[in-house]
Amino acid sequence: MTDTSLSPPMQPVLRVEHLSKSFGALKASNDVSLDLYPGEIHALIGPNGAGKSTLIKQISGGLQPDMGRIELLGHDVTALDTVARARMGLGRTFQISSLAMEFSVLQNAVLGALGACGKSLGFFRNVMKDKALLEVAEEALSRVGLLQAAQQRTADLSHGQRRQLEVAVALTLKPRLFLMDEPMAGLGASGSKELTGFLDQLRYEAPILLVEHDMDAVFALADRISVLVYGAVIATGTADEIRNHPEVRRAYLGEEDET
Amino acid sequence: MSLILILEQILNGLQFGVMLFLMAAGLTLVFGVMGLINLAHGALYMVGAFAAAAVAGLTGSFVLALIASLAAAAAAGALVEVTVIRRLYDRDHLDQVLATFALILIFSEGTRWIFGSFPLFLDVPDYLSGPVTLPGGIKYPLYRLAIIVIGLVVGAGLFWLIARTRIGIQIRAGEADREMIAALGVDISKLYTLVFALGAALAGLAGALVGAIQSVQVGMGEPVLILAFVVIVIGGIGSIKGALVGALLVGLTDTLGGIFLPRLFTLMMEPAQAASLGASLASMLIYILMAAVLLVRPSGLFGGSA
Amino acid sequence: MGRERLFNLAVILALLAVPLLALALDEPFVITLATKVAILALAGVGLNIALGLGGLVSLGHAAFFGIGGYAMGILAAHAQNYEPLFSWPFLFEGSNQMPLIWLVAVLASAAAALVIGALSLRTSGVYFIMITLAFGQMLYYFAISWSAYGGEDGLSIWVRNEMPGLNTLIPIQFFGVCFALLCGALLFSARLAGSGFGLALSAARQTEERVETVGLQPFKLRLVAFVISGAITGLAGALFADLNRFVSPTMLSWHTSGEIMIFVILGGVGRLYGPVVGAAVYILLEHLLGGISEYWQIFLGLLLLGMVLFARGGLIGALLGREVAHD
Numbered sequence: 001m002t003d004t005s006l007s008p009p010m011q012p013v014l015r016v017e018h019l020s021k022s023f024g025a026l027k028a029s030n031d032v033s034l035d036l037y038p039g040e041i042h043a044l045i046g047p048n049g050a051g052k053s054t055l056i057k058q059i060s061g062g063l064q065p066d067m068g069r070i071e072l073l074g075h076d077v078t079a080l081d082t083v084a085r086a087r088m089g090l091g092r093t094f095q096i097s098s099l100a101m102e103f104s105v106l107q108n109a110v111l112g113a114l115g116a117c118g119k120s121l122g123f124f125r126n127v128m129k130d131k132a133l134l135e136v137a138e139e140a141l142s143r144v145g146l147l148q149a150a151q152q153r154t155a156d157l158s159h160g161q162r163r164q165l166e167v168a169v170a171l172t173l174k175p176r177l178f179l180m181d182e183p184m185a186g187l188g189a190s191g192s193k194e195l196t197g198f199l200d201q202l203r204y205e206a207p208i209l210l211v212e213h214d215m216d217a218v219f220a221l222a223d224r225i226s227v228l229v230y231g232a233v234i235a236t237g238t239a240d241e242i243r244n245h246p247e248v249r250r251a252y253l254g255e256e257d258e259t
Numbered sequence: 260m261s262l263i264l265i266l267e268q269i270l271n272g273l274q275f276g277v278m279l280f281l282m283a284a285g286l287t288l289v290f291g292v293m294g295l296i297n298l299a300h301g302a303l304y305m306v307g308a309f310a311a312a313a314v315a316g317l318t319g320s321f322v323l324a325l326i327a328s329l330a331a332a333a334a335a336g337a338l339v340e341v342t343v344i345r346r347l348y349d350r351d352h353l354d355q356v357l358a359t360f361a362l363i364l365i366f367s368e369g370t371r372w373i374f375g376s377f378p379l380f381l382d383v384p385d386y387l388s389g390p391v392t393l394p395g396g397i398k399y400p401l402y403r404l405a406i407i408v409i410g411l412v413v414g415a416g417l418f419w420l421i422a423r424t425r426i427g428i429q430i431r432a433g434e435a436d437r438e439m440i441a442a443l444g445v446d447i448s449k450l451y452t453l454v455f456a457l458g459a460a461l462a463g464l465a466g467a468l469v470g471a472i473q474s475v476q477v478g479m480g481e482p483v484l485i486l487a488f489v490v491i492v493i494g495g496i497g498s499i500k501g502a503l504v505g506a507l508l509v510g511l512t513d514t515l516g517g518i519f520l521p522r523l524f525t526l527m528m529e530p531a532q533a534a535s536l537g538a539s540l541a542s543m544l545i546y547i548l549m550a551a552v553l554l555v556r557p558s559g560l561f562g563g564s565a
Numbered sequence: 566m567g568r569e570r571l572f573n574l575a576v577i578l579a580l581l582a583v584p585l586l587a588l589a590l591d592e593p594f595v596i597t598l599a600t601k602v603a604i605l606a607l608a609g610v611g612l613n614i615a616l617g618l619g620g621l622v623s624l625g626h627a628a629f630f631g632i633g634g635y636a637m638g639i640l641a642a643h644a645q646n647y648e649p650l651f652s653w654p655f656l657f658e659g660s661n662q663m664p665l666i667w668l669v670a671v672l673a674s675a676a677a678a679l680v681i682g683a684l685s686l687r688t689s690g691v692y693f694i695m696i697t698l699a700f701g702q703m704l705y706y707f708a709i710s711w712s713a714y715g716g717e718d719g720l721s722i723w724v725r726n727e728m729p730g731l732n733t734l735i736p737i738q739f740f741g742v743c744f745a746l747l748c749g750a751l752l753f754s755a756r757l758a759g760s761g762f763g764l765a766l767s768a769a770r771q772t773e774e775r776v777e778t779v780g781l782q783p784f785k786l787r788l789v790a791f792v793i794s795g796a797i798t799g800l801a802g803a804l805f806a807d808l809n810r811f812v813s814p815t816m817l818s819w820h821t822s823g824e825i826m827i828f829v830i831l832g833g834v835g836r837l838y839g840p841v842v843g844a845a846v847y848i849l850l851e852h853l854l855g856g857i858s859e860y861w862q863i864f865l866g867l868l869l870l871g872m873v874l875f876a877r878g879g880l881i882g883a884l885l886g887r888e889v890a891h892d
Contacts, residue, residue: 100768107764126759296691362866
């Protein structure tokens with residue numbers, strides 16, 4: 001897979017070029033460049049405070065970079081907002097669940113389907129009886145194994161189930177690429193393993209830019225890994241290359257204990 | 260339209276602005292430090308005015324009346340903070356709005372109960388009444404000039420308090436990070452009561468000072484409260500400097516607009532129509548100013564993020 | 566869910582039964598009170614769309630209530646005085662026909678809500694509260710200084726406006742009109758809450774970020790909700806002015822905004838029938854306590870304070886417990 005996805009004629013789905021963002025004296029993103037090709041999982045790792053969240057925000061459209069450009073599917077989206085980027089096919093999951101807690105699980109999934117369907121929202125028809133939307137929502141829930149919890153109140157879900165729902169909502173968008181912010185965080189060992197298997201297959205539907213602390217998952221899944229330290233990418237390469245990269249070992253693996 | 264008239268109106272605008280600043284300072288401080296929107300701030304203004312009128316009626320001393328306004332408003336503020344307000348800091352804004360609206364009802368009707376529905380009058384003392392001649396030959400009421408001076412002195416004192424004193428440091432730290440200053444051993448609930456009482460005292464003082472120009476009556480605080488909101492929306496919520504700039508802007512715009520807009524319209528249309536249209540438009544002017552500021556800077560002139 | 570639906574049905578039937586009973590017992594004043602409840606509940610239903618569903622704490626809904634009132638006052642005053650309101654592009658002498666008055670009230674308040682909303686919704690939180698309050702107050706002062714339509718004294722009309730096929734001078738018939746409009750608004754509001762728009766709006770209240778990431782604009786959702794909300798409250802304003810045959814700047818004052826909000830809160834925020842219960846309780850309190858003490862608003866204040874501090878779900882919340890997610 002890695003070979004074909006890196007072959008030159010293929011267009012990257014996402015291309016980030018020379019992105020910089022400062023907060024006062026702090027360079028949260030320092031000349032970051034990375035890209036994501038069809039069919040791949042590109043993992044982004046780095047110690048806490050390395051600027052991963054800032055980078056994600058800039059890619060998803062929540063934060064304007066000071067310099068650099070972002071390209072989605074060949075279009076410059078640097079000036080576009082979150083909504084426009086979502087409509088172009090960017091499917092994001094959040095590190096801290098931002099689900100609608102008062103909703104049922106199914107309502108959260110239908111919200112995603114509703115946003116993605118592109119039709120007008122409707123003021124009179126009961127959205128929870130819309131067959132087309134329900135089908136999309138239920139399929140996404142069943143793929144992450146949440147269908148039996150569809151009628152539960154989201155606030156009552158376990159932490160692991162909320163992570164699953166995060167992914168399910170992203171699935172309802174039928175995105176062209178996924179931007180996943182620590183989907184494994186707080187999942188137990190078996191949960192991580194299950195999700196790892198799922199993402200492994202998902203990459204063929206749409207490539208994944210994966211920010212993750214779970215190193216087992218990262219090394220098992222990623223076609224390429226980029227290491228972010230102090231806002232800058234210090235290395236990009238395959239799992240083996242990163243494992244043996246001296247600077248990475250010094251800057252990251254040597255200093256940070258992974259939990 | 261003479262130069263003297265314009266200068267006189269500018270002074271009137273300043274006087275109005277300075278009063279608004281006394282109101283807005285407390286509001287913006289309470290919001291900045293405690294994150295609370297306090298609709299009952301106007302009630303404290305009223306409490307100050309009534310206390311001043313009552314004490315002046317008993318003793319005949321204007322100075323005692325001002326002291327009473329400060330003390331009564333601060334005491335009412337502290338009482339309200341301890342019994343009600345502190346339960347609202349962690350609530351959402353809707354709860355804060357409702358609870359402080361309820362306080363307005365209680366304060367207004369309670370005051371009506373005690374003092375009746377007729378307005379009280381607070382007289383300007385002899386030594387401050389009458390006009391004074393300013394450089395340039397402008398005759399201006401001494402009392403209004405005194406208000407400007409008192410307001411500016413209190414404002415300067417407030418800046419000094421916040422920038423230079425221990426309490427001020429704690430207040431600023433409280434804006435930045437509640438947990439941090441609690442961890443440093445500052446008694447945060449005392450600090451909050453103090454800040455609230457301070458804001459209340461300023462409002463009470465403003466009520467007493469204005470009470471001598473207008474009448475002292477139930478509900479007098481509400482128009483001022485809403486103008487104070489406009490002031491801090493323009494200045495940026497939480498910023499004392501913004502409150503000062505916003506207050507002067509609003510004071511000047513309202514006063515000058517009310518005088519000059521009808522005259523301006525007279526140049527274009529017949530007098531009766533001009534007066535009516537001019538007055539209507541003038542009454543909307545500060546809100547138009549607010550909308551304009553919002554279009555350019557949604558979080559106000561000196562505000563951080565909304 | 567079943568319990569709340571049953572409760573709602575009981576509430577609306579009670580609101581219908583009371584004036585009918587009053588008619589049988591020949592108590593026209595009670596019919597007027599019930600009419601007032603229906604109208605104020607309608608205003609609350611409007612606010613509830615912004616406040617309950619959209620989480621928009623508007624303290625300026627008196628603006629729309631008052632605009633509706635003035636739409637009635639101005640149209641009717643021109644009609645009764647035979648003074649043309651305008652003569653271009655066609656001659657228009659005002660109107661005393663309710664349907665036309667309602668249309669104008671709804672359109673005017675929707676237009677005002679569009680402008681006020683577009684400006685206020687650029688902000689959120691406390692700014693939003695203060696700005697809606699300020700715009701409401703702007704219209705209040707405008708009405709006071711607008712001498713052509715009564716200024717501070719307001720505007721009276723001699724006879725209640727007409728409704729084709731009915732005699733609105735008979736209290737129970739006018740009640741019927743108001744009650745029917747309230748039922749219509751409740752039905753509309755229920756459908757709206759269950760619709761795609763309602764789902765997205767409610768989601769925007771809970772998690773703005775999420776709504777953006779699924780490709781929907783929270784600002785647009787809120788603006789549409791604010792306009793609908795303002796339009797319904799405006800309609801209530803036209804009816805309220807018609808009930809009193811009088812409109813004055815008081816309808817635009819921020820106390821009115823606070824009161825409309827109290828209707829919603831007393832009943833329970835976000836509850837479909839919250840405003841009906843709230844308005845009924847408010848009018849009942851006003852009538853009962855007002856009979857005991859001139860200063861009855863002290864008790865209202867204490868009640869409201871106690872409710873905010875200790876019983877946040879409102880009356881329906883206290884009776885029926887936590888709300889179940891919309892079906």
